[in-house]
Amino acid sequence: MAAGVSLPRAAPLLYIAIGVLIGLCISILTTSSGTYDTSFSLSRADRLAINSHDRHHDAHDDDSVDDSHAPVNALQFHGNDSGHHHEGEGAVADEVYKKVRVLCWILTGKQNHDKRAKHVKATWAKRCNKLIFMSSADDADLGAINLNISEGRDYLWAKTKTAFKIVHDKYLNEYDWFLKADDDTYVVMENLRFMLLAHSPDEPVHFGCKFKPFTKQGYMSGGAGYVLSRKALSKFISEGVNDPTKCSQDHGGAEDAEIGKCLEKIGVKAGDSRDAEGHHRFMPFVPEHHLLPGHVDPTFWFWQYIYYPFDQGPNCCSDYAISFHYVNSNLMYVLEYLIYHLKPFGIDRSLRVAEGQTLLDAAYKTARRNMGEDDAFKEGTKTQK
Amino acid sequence: MGIEKGKEERVFAESEWPRRLGGGGCMPRCDFRFWAGVLIGILLTLLYTEHRIANYVRVFDQLKHEKEEKGANNKPDLEQRPNFPDAQHLEDDMDDEHQIDFSGQKSKNEEPHLHEDHGLLHSHEQNNVTDVLFDRVQVLCWIMTHPTTKNIKKVTAVNETWTKRCNKVIYFNTYNNLSVETVELNFTEGRNYLWDKTKRVLVYLHKTYGTKYNWFFKADDDTFVVMENLRYLLSGHDPNEPHYIGCGFKLHKYFYNSGGAGYVLSRKALELFVTEALPKKECPQGAGGPEDFHLGKCLNSIGVNVTDTRDLTGKLRFLPLSAVSHFIDHLPSWLEKYLPYEYHHKAACCSNLVVTFHYITPDMMYLLEFFTYHLSIFGRPAPYTVQNIGTTDEIFERIRQSSIDFTNKD
Numbered sequence: 001m002a003a004g005v006s007l008p009r010a011a012p013l014l015y016i017a018i019g020v021l022i023g024l025c026i027s028i029l030t031t032s033s034g035t036y037d038t039s040f041s042l043s044r045a046d047r048l049a050i051n052s053h054d055r056h057h058d059a060h061d062d063d064s065v066d067d068s069h070a071p072v073n074a075l076q077f078h079g080n081d082s083g084h085h086h087e088g089e090g091a092v093a094d095e096v097y098k099k100v101r102v103l104c105w106i107l108t109g110k111q112n113h114d115k116r117a118k119h120v121k122a123t124w125a126k127r128c129n130k131l132i133f134m135s136s137a138d139d140a141d142l143g144a145i146n147l148n149i150s151e152g153r154d155y156l157w158a159k160t161k162t163a164f165k166i167v168h169d170k171y172l173n174e175y176d177w178f179l180k181a182d183d184d185t186y187v188v189m190e191n192l193r194f195m196l197l198a199h200s201p202d203e204p205v206h207f208g209c210k211f212k213p214f215t216k217q218g219y220m221s222g223g224a225g226y227v228l229s230r231k232a233l234s235k236f237i238s239e240g241v242n243d244p245t246k247c248s249q250d251h252g253g254a255e256d257a258e259i260g261k262c263l264e265k266i267g268v269k270a271g272d273s274r275d276a277e278g279h280h281r282f283m284p285f286v287p288e289h290h291l292l293p294g295h296v297d298p299t300f301w302f303w304q305y306i307y308y309p310f311d312q313g314p315n316c317c318s319d320y321a322i323s324f325h326y327v328n329s330n331l332m333y334v335l336e337y338l339i340y341h342l343k344p345f346g347i348d349r350s351l352r353v354a355e356g357q358t359l360l361d362a363a364y365k366t367a368r369r370n371m372g373e374d375d376a377f378k379e380g381t382k383t384q385k
Numbered sequence: 386m387g388i389e390k391g392k393e394e395r396v397f398a399e400s401e402w403p404r405r406l407g408g409g410g411c412m413p414r415c416d417f418r419f420w421a422g423v424l425i426g427i428l429l430t431l432l433y434t435e436h437r438i439a440n441y442v443r444v445f446d447q448l449k450h451e452k453e454e455k456g457a458n459n460k461p462d463l464e465q466r467p468n469f470p471d472a473q474h475l476e477d478d479m480d481d482e483h484q485i486d487f488s489g490q491k492s493k494n495e496e497p498h499l500h501e502d503h504g505l506l507h508s509h510e511q512n513n514v515t516d517v518l519f520d521r522v523q524v525l526c527w528i529m530t531h532p533t534t535k536n537i538k539k540v541t542a543v544n545e546t547w548t549k550r551c552n553k554v555i556y557f558n559t560y561n562n563l564s565v566e567t568v569e570l571n572f573t574e575g576r577n578y579l580w581d582k583t584k585r586v587l588v589y590l591h592k593t594y595g596t597k598y599n600w601f602f603k604a605d606d607d608t609f610v611v612m613e614n615l616r617y618l619l620s621g622h623d624p625n626e627p628h629y630i631g632c633g634f635k636l637h638k639y640f641y642n643s644g645g646a647g648y649v650l651s652r653k654a655l656e657l658f659v660t661e662a663l664p665k666k667e668c669p670q671g672a673g674g675p676e677d678f679h680l681g682k683c684l685n686s687i688g689v690n691v692t693d694t695r696d697l698t699g700k701l702r703f704l705p706l707s708a709v710s711h712f713i714d715h716l717p718s719w720l721e722k723y724l725p726y727e728y729h730h731k732a733a734c735c736s737n738l739v740v741t742f743h744y745i746t747p748d749m750m751y752l753l754e755f756f757t758y759h760l761s762i763f764g765r766p767a768p769y770t771v772q773n774i775g776t777t778d779e780i781f782e783r784i785r786q787s788s789i790d791f792t793n794k795d
Contacts, residue, residue, distance in 0.1 A: 015419040020426030069713070075732035093764030129419045192762035291755055292748055314751070318757050330713045333732065337712060338756040344613040346514035346759075346784075348767035363764065 004213070020049040021039055059326035060285065060300075062223075065184045067115040070329040072120035077341060092351050093190050095360050100193040100226070103175040104128035105163050108144065108183040109151060116183040117142055120331035123336045127189035129175060134163040149251075157258045158251035164228075168237040176201035178233050181225040186214035186327040186335050188274040191320040192227065195273060195281060198367035201230040204268040209282035209323075210307035211256075217258020218307040223325035224284040226256070240266045272308070272372030279318035280310055284325050287335075290316040308374070320370070360364045470793040502769045512617045515613055517780045519552070522616040524553035525598040527586060530606040532560045539606040540565060542747035546754040550612035552598065557586050565616070573672070580679050581672035584663065585651075591659040599624035601655050604647040609708075609753045614738045617769075618694065618702065619649065621788035627654040629684050632703035632741075633691035635725040640691045641681020645743040646703040648677070654689055662687045695726060695793035700736040707744045708753065709713070711735055726795075738769060738791070 061063045104125055108117045117133050121142060125131050133144035136151055147162050149155050160180070167178055177196055181187055199205060206228045208220025220226035228236065240247045240262045247262035264270070273281045283290055284302070293313035296302065310316065327335065353362040371378055530536050540559050548554040556567040570585045572578060584601075590601055600619055604610055608654055622628050628651040631642030642648035650658065658680075662668050667686035669679045681691065694702045704711055705720060716730040728734070745753065771783040 015421070018426070019420070020429060022426060071731075077732050091764075093762070096764050183563060188760075188762060190762045190764050256660070287752055287755065288748065292749055314755070317755070317760075319761050320763055321760055334709055334712050335734065335756075338708065338753070338764065339560070339760060341739055342611075342735075342739055342757060343769050344611050344736055345617040345769045346512070346518060346613050346767070346771075348512055348770050348773075349761050350767065351764070 029233040031281060059184075059328075060289075062182075062184070065326050065328050067112075067328055070115040070119065071333070074118050075333050076122070077211060077336070080124060092359050092363055093193075094364055096190070096193045096197060099360060100177065100196050101129040101175045102177045102179055102189065102192065102196070103132070103171055104179045104187070104189075105132045105134050105167055106181050106183055106185075107156075107159060107163070108133050108135045108142075110135055110139075111136070112183050113139055113142055113144060116329055117144065119332050120183055123332045124187050124189060128179070130171065133183075134166075139294070154252040156255040157248065159251045160255040160259060161247075164233060165237055165241065168233050172230060176230055177227050178230070179225060179227040180222070182223050182322070182325065184326050184327050185223060185225045185323055186332055187225055188321060188339060189325045191281065191318075191322045194320055194321065194363070194367055195370075196227070197364055198371050198375075199229065199271070199377060203229055204231045204235055205229050205271045205376050206232050206263060206267075206268055207271040207282070208275045209273070209280065209284045210270060211260075211305040212307045213305060214257045215260050215264050215270075217255050217264050219264075220270070221256070221282070221284045221325075222256030224282040225323045225325075226259075226282075227262075228268070232263065235266050235268055236263060250291075269376040270373035271376045273322070274308060274372035274374075275318040275320060276370045276372070277318075278309075278373065279320040279321075280308075280316060281318045281320060282325060283321060283323060284319060286324055286326050286331070287317075402696070404440060453663070478601075501713075505735060514770050514784070517618065517777050518613065518616040518784060519550075519778075521781050522600065522619050523552045523598045524600045524602050524612070524616065524619070524649070525590065525594055526554040526602045526610075527590065527606055528554065528556045528606055529579075529582075530556055530559055532558065532664070536606060537547055537563065538747045542750040543604075543606055543608075544749045547610045557582070559792060577673040580669065580674050581677040583676040583680060587655060588663075590658055591655050594655060594776070595652065599652050600649050601652070602647060602649045603644070605645050605743070607743065607745050608645060608647050609742045609750055610647060611738075611740055611757060614740045617738060617784065617788050617791075618740060620785045621792065622651065623650040623690070624723065625653050627651060627657050627684075627689045628692060629654050629681075629689050630692045630694060631703065632705050633725055634681075634723040636678060636723065639678065641678050641680050641685075642691050642727065643703070643705050643743075644675075644677030646705045647741040647743075648680075654684070657687055657689065658684060662689075688703070693726070693793050693795070694740075695795075696736040697791055697793055698737060699727065699729075699733075699793060699795070701728065701734060702736045702738065703736060703739045704739060704742045706742070707749065708735075708742045709749075710744065711742075 003096045066250055106117065106120060108123065113133075113135065116134070121131065121133075131143055133139070133142055135144040136146060136149075138144060144164070146305055147159055147166075149159050149162060162180070163180070179187070179192070195207065206220060206226055208226030209224040210218040211221055212218060236259075237245075246265040248258050260270070275281060280290075290310075290312060291314065294310060324335070351359070351362050351366060353359060427754065528540070528543065528548070530540055540556060540563060544554075544563075544565050554566065556565050558567045558569055559565065562650075563569065568589065570589055571583070572582045574582075594601075602610075602615065612779050618630070622630070623772075627641060629648065630651075631648030632646035634641055634643055662683045665683070665686050668683035685689075696702060706714075711734040712731055721728070742753070771780065771787055773780065775783075
């Protein structure tokens with residue numbers, strides 16, 4: 001044997017190890033400068049201009065919502081109210097806020113308190129009449145309570161049942177509607193109230209983005225958010241949740257499908273949340289996914305699931321859209337700016353109020369006229385004033 | 386016995402290694418196993434990192450600018466300055482496969498019809514205040530672009546979104562078969578001729594439209610513009626005085642407006658540029674270089690300076706980055722150096738009455754169009770408007786006063 005070759009038997013492995021090291025070094029050197037992780041969907045469009053190798057990478061499942069660059073502190077939009085307010089400009093929304101009381105409960109986990117829940121609270125969720133985070137740890141500042149249920153997708157149905165039970169036991173008669181959302185759902189609360197204004201909380205009904213499978217009347221996508229009337233919640237807890245012939249007694253299962261099946265069995269109707277022109281109001285994905293035609297493959301599961309026709313492109317979404325899903329914290333702030341702050345001067349979409357009409361009456365009539373074609377309780381059980 | 390024999394052979398074979406590939410002294414280089422190992426190692430690592438790279442993005446500005454920063458001294462030198470005013474180079478990197486054809490699509494929302502039966506007003510239906518602004522503040526928009534297949538998407542996107550709200554829009558220049566107005570002036574295309582092109586366009590506009598429009602607004606094919614907010618801002622200025630309005634930058638002793646964020650020349654400023662500034666020696670005579678900076682230098686030489694377009698809360702109205710960048714990305718160091726004002730990134734960056742965003746891809750154009758002009762909040766309509774009563778003159782005067790009140794007072 002020649003001198004210097006000390007480990008003949010291990011030599012191939014040694015060489016591979018050296019090779020791996022060299023490969024690692026090369027890879028690190030070529031990617032070290034300037035990689036920034038901003039892979040949430042709105043910036044995808046940005047990225048196309050900035051030399052991206054990907055496209056269509058907006059999140060389609062919970063694991064790919066990117067939190068790695070979530071802001072450390074909640075952002076505040078200061079000084080954006082520059083005293084230009086029309087007197088009484090928010091009056092209609094304020095009246096409707098008092099009339100249509102919505103309790104929002106948001107499914108989260110203690111690992112997401114900082115990266116998501118905090119930002120949800122700093123943006124849209126502060127507009128709920130009541131906000132509770134259903135989590136795996138208590139946090140008084142955030143408003144989170146510990147459900148004391150194991151983590152993981154296999155316990156989502158258990159968490160949903162428990163959360164609704166808590167909300168039912170404590171708050172049933174204080175609120176009219178009960179919204180369930182994820183910590184990556186963005187909701188325009190005023191538009192949710194607008195849709196619900198056409199209905200009575202005493203109707204057994206629930207709304208959301210309707211999917212076809214598992215049920216006859218359809219069930220609502222969990223991520224896009226769904227909302228139960230007071231009557232629906234009452235029936236769910238008193239007639240559904242403990243009855244094995246109505247609701248699955250397991251802890252696992254897709255919580256949205258499970259609650260959909262259960263509500264159908266106890267006679268809670270599935271409303272049509274589209275507007276009168278057929279545009280959708282609950283969006284199960286980010287805006288880009290819906291607004292850009294051809295963005296989604298025709299073989300994508302979504303097309304098999306969706307209950308009503310759902311256009312892609314400018315016709316997808318209602319002007320009074322309610323929710324988007326898979327929205328990470330950064331995108332929450334961008335949406336907050338685009339929806340609540342950026343305004344074109346002079347464009348006025350005030351509600352038309354007739355002589356002698358109250359604001360609430362005008363709002364109610366408008367909401368009624370904008371009900372989805374297939375909506376439940378269209379005749380109205382009783383007129384609201 | 387067979388096993389022992391095999392072992393012997395193996396041991397014997399191993400001892401042969403140093404001699405196998407000619408020369409005992411060049412181990413391990415000469416052994417093919419080494420290179421096979423290296424290759425496998427590189428492949429494995431690249432596959433792994435490629436998977437991770439697929440989730441990363443290089444922020445183009447930051448990468449380019451930080452690289453340039455490394456070599457530069459503290460003073461941003463013009464030659465090392467990033468090429469951000471001209472986004473043409475970005476187009477080279479745009480993803481070619483992501484084709485969207487909007488040409489056949491007619492959006493239901495675009496047809497202006499009053500949805501009286503549903504009781505809700507759609508924003509594209511002009512009301513009196515926006516009508517008054519449209520008539521009184523006449524803006525000719527000119528878009529800096531050039532005919533390439535990639536730019537067709539961009540031209541289509543801007544044409545289907547914000548340029549509809551210009552009083553007139555001309556593309557310098559694009560294909561003749563797109564249904565947009567485009568003009569062929571006698572210039573060479575290319576990044577090194579942009580200043581020459583700009584000069585020719587401005588001369589042409591002055592000659593052809595100098596008396597017909599009050600304001601001449603330049604944008605790129607990746608600028609998104611809220612025309613109502615542009616007119617609102619302009620309503621507070623007299624077009625018969627020289628005004629040069631946009632996102633003000635300062636470099637050395639010159640003040641100029643960023644090209645990509647869009648800039649406006651009043652009728653008078655355009656006239657003075659063509660008749661007095663162009664012939665001066667301070668006005669760069671060549672064809673190339675950063676057209677926005679040169680224009681600023683040229684105008685500065687006849688005493689025309691940039692206007693401070695911040696709103697009264699100190700927020701910017703012409704934005705040099707995209708909506709997303711301003712809220713999410715790290716503040717690029719070059720931006721801080723060029724802005725002559727105090728600027729707060731993220732939540733306090735951008736005025737509610739923002740006028741432009743830059744680096745907007747065609748996809749984002751449609752998104753911004755939806756969020757600005759379609760998505761509404763029920764019950765919270767217009768915080769920014771004036772009383773819609775009286776004569777057109779009275780309404781305009783109200784708008785003008787409001788606009789003056791809304792400007793930055795520093």
